[in-house]
Amino acid sequence: xxxxxxxxxxxxxxxxxxxxxxxxxxxxxxxxxxxxxxxxxxxxxxxxxxxxxxxxxxxxxxxxxxxxxxxxxxxxxxxxxxxxxxxxxxxxxxxxxxxxxxxxxxxxxxxxxxxxxxxxxxxxxxxxxxxxxxxxxxxxxxxxxxxxxx
Numbered sequence: 001x002x003x004x005x006x007x008x009x010x011x012x013x014x015x016x017x018x019x020x021x022x023x024x025x026x027x028x029x030x031x032x033x034x035x036x037x038x039x040x041x042x043x044x045x046x047x048x049x050x051x052x053x054x055x056x057x058x059x060x061x062x063x064x065x066x067x068x069x070x071x072x073x074x075x076x077x078x079x080x081x082x083x084x085x086x087x088x089x090x091x092x093x094x095x096x097x098x099x100x101x102x103x104x105x106x107x108x109x110x111x112x113x114x115x116x117x118x119x120x121x122x123x124x125x126x127x128x129x130x131x132x133x134x135x136x137x138x139x140x141x142x143x144x145x146x147x148x149x150x
Contacts, residue, residue: 009049010050012046012048019053020060033073034073035055036052036076049084050084051084051085055085058076058090062075067100075096075097
């Protein structure tokens, strides 16, 4: 245990699970992915900084927002290790993911607005669709649902 940490600064994995609502196995998964890093006690037991509660909460929120584990890892690496992140630390992460969220919101909005028309026309054929893709013109733009994913 680093000298500057007091035992009261650390909590066991079971307490972390109780405080976050995340299963012990999921906490171990996030540890394996290096999204959180426990401190080992003298008896080699996992202990987590109390501030890791916020890190795990961020992981849950970020996943609900559609961020990948790689994106989450990138953002969490910006946070300091060994101390509780400040409001400024979290603000920097918020600013960094805001652009990606805005892009996803625009994509979801575009998809929502076009989905009914594409599925609703009833032809179910990109080659024959006279409404959204006459003469299969979108094929030149590449594979996939080009109208929806732009």
